Amino acid sequence: MLRAALAQDARRARLLWALLAGLIALFAVSILVGRYPQPGVLPWWRLAEDDLALRLVFNLRIPRLLAALLLGMTLSAAGLVLQSLFGNPLVEPGFLGVSQGAAFGAAFAIVFLSSTALVTQASAAAFALAGLGLSYALARRLRFGGWVLRLVLAGIAVSALFSAGVGLLKYIADPLTQLPEITFWLLGSLASITWPRLLNALPAVLAGLTILLLLRWRLNVLSLSEQTAFSLGSAPGRERLVLIVAAVVPTAAMIAISGLVGWIGLIVPHIARRIFNADTRFGMPAAILIGGIFTVACDNAARTLLAGEIPLGILTSLLGALIFLGLMMAQQIRARP
Amino acid sequence: MSDAVLCFDAVTFGYRRDHPPILREVSFALHAGRVLAVVGPNGAGKTTLLAIALGWLRPWRGEVWLNGRPIRTYPRDARGRWLAIVPQSEHTPFDYTVLEYVLMGRAPHLPPLGIPGPEDYRIAMRALEQVGIAALADHAVPTLSGGERQLMLLARALAQQPKVLLLDEPTAHLDLHNKVRLIEIVRALRAQGLAVMMTNHEPEVVLAVADDVLLMAAGQPALSGPAEQVFTEAALRRIYQLPIRLVEIDGRRHAIWT
Numbered sequence: 001m002l003r004a005a006l007a008q009d010a011r012r013a014r015l016l017w018a019l020l021a022g023l024i025a026l027f028a029v030s031i032l033v034g035r036y037p038q039p040g041v042l043p044w045w046r047l048a049e050d051d052l053a054l055r056l057v058f059n060l061r062i063p064r065l066l067a068a069l070l071l072g073m074t075l076s077a078a079g080l081v082l083q084s085l086f087g088n089p090l091v092e093p094g095f096l097g098v099s100q101g102a103a104f105g106a107a108f109a110i111v112f113l114s115s116t117a118l119v120t121q122a123s124a125a126a127f128a129l130a131g132l133g134l135s136y137a138l139a140r141r142l143r144f145g146g147w148v149l150r151l152v153l154a155g156i157a158v159s160a161l162f163s164a165g166v167g168l169l170k171y172i173a174d175p176l177t178q179l180p181e182i183t184f185w186l187l188g189s190l191a192s193i194t195w196p197r198l199l200n201a202l203p204a205v206l207a208g209l210t211i212l213l214l215l216r217w218r219l220n221v222l223s224l225s226e227q228t229a230f231s232l233g234s235a236p237g238r239e240r241l242v243l244i245v246a247a248v249v250p251t252a253a254m255i256a257i258s259g260l261v262g263w264i265g266l267i268v269p270h271i272a273r274r275i276f277n278a279d280t281r282f283g284m285p286a287a288i289l290i291g292g293i294f295t296v297a298c299d300n301a302a303r304t305l306l307a308g309e310i311p312l313g314i315l316t317s318l319l320g321a322l323i324f325l326g327l328m329m330a331q332q333i334r335a336r337p
Numbered sequence: 338m339s340d341a342v343l344c345f346d347a348v349t350f351g352y353r354r355d356h357p358p359i360l361r362e363v364s365f366a367l368h369a370g371r372v373l374a375v376v377g378p379n380g381a382g383k384t385t386l387l388a389i390a391l392g393w394l395r396p397w398r399g400e401v402w403l404n405g406r407p408i409r410t411y412p413r414d415a416r417g418r419w420l421a422i423v424p425q426s427e428h429t430p431f432d433y434t435v436l437e438y439v440l441m442g443r444a445p446h447l448p449p450l451g452i453p454g455p456e457d458y459r460i461a462m463r464a465l466e467q468v469g470i471a472a473l474a475d476h477a478v479p480t481l482s483g484g485e486r487q488l489m490l491l492a493r494a495l496a497q498q499p500k501v502l503l504l505d506e507p508t509a510h511l512d513l514h515n516k517v518r519l520i521e522i523v524r525a526l527r528a529q530g531l532a533v534m535m536t537n538h539e540p541e542v543v544l545a546v547a548d549d550v551l552l553m554a555a556g557q558p559a560l561s562g563p564a565e566q567v568f569t570e571a572a573l574r575r576i577y578q579l580p581i582r583l584v585e586i587d588g589r590r591h592a593i594w595t
Contacts (some may be wrong), residue, residue, distance in 0.1 A: 005462075
């Protein structure tokens, strides 16, 4: 029995390496996929001859691919963390006021501030973090239910406040110039990614993902009830706060440059759990790798399928919903033998 | 009484400051190699008492001593190596396997960024063998019956390799066969020198394993001492307010009510 368990762990580890190899291969191919000079794959030798192709790849495609990769990894890892900590498989990374906070910040910048991409990004990030801070502060003051329930309720209330604000901003926005821009932002897109915008988000994302990977086994313990986690020698309040911050701050940083890209953070943790079981020691790296693959693939489709750009959020919602339905209808993988 | 590993010194506790306390000046000692049963009707504060013993709840007044040091001064991982608790039941939202779940008992022995290694797996497996459900190691937790789940929680506590074991109603979900097995496991742990403290409703279980008894009833002072002195007909009648008799059948004592 022990040998079987260790063999299963080894199998799961091999599967993770295979996923990593798949992700690297997908990334390499994606650099060459696009609509220049014609839709399809750019032959690699043209990079040496065609100066425009080289600049296009380095200034547009690579930062965009990296953004898609990091967005998918961040949302998936954050989704897994929050679903585990809240013991609820329907939680998504932005629900603690982060998504709606970012949406409000972006809309606010578009309507009232100069709507350059960098200002919108900064405003979205600031309001996303404000949403998280507000949810947390509110949860500490609520006099109802346990810690988990209080955070959920506070997150719902803060999200509702910000989404009311977004509605108001859309109402007063100029319908010809500002409203389309807000709508496009809310659908999520990586079309306007540049190196500087990506580099702004990079420190938070790398730090967050590193912390989450290091705590990948500890997350199991912290997903148990508070008293049980305490009895297993952890400080649940403090350690959970570290995990939430490490999950949500990078999420805010990525949402600020990508807009609201839905479903990745909800669906990828489910896929990871289906394949790798509940143990987050494997689930965390799996969610990170699968999230990267899913988002890079979706963004490839978003930028190449049509001559115009398809908002990424539409594709992730469509594919995410289809995969989600498929998963829910597939039979239970682990039944009692 | 110098060998007490866990010692309550005049502990007073309540959940709300504007209500009278649930526990009033409770004092008792738990010794290595002995089993203490906490007996009392529902709502007497037995589970609360375990949570205080664990260090999870802080008393209003009084002190809980663990191996001669106040429990509140222990670093959290050291406390996890000293004390383990088996709760009555536990909510598990995701499909962990039994072995993965029991492995979490190794957490206090690992650094915060640690990952269990082969030795931890062996200890977890041995704990499963000890409670007799090694065959379920690769089953998903939600597929277990209530009794199997309780034995799994006991295995997780044993994987912590604690010196003090706190059991909250350990026989509540167990059938007769598993109940006898649990009694045997507790006896074996006692023989290994563990100090065991358990809440229990079943006089048979208490009579079978308890060396010491703490009797609790709401609004009455707690009473503790060796089982034969404390666990008497008169005391049981008083705390349960039922005409209880202790009778001897085939050399073993049972509690019946008329």
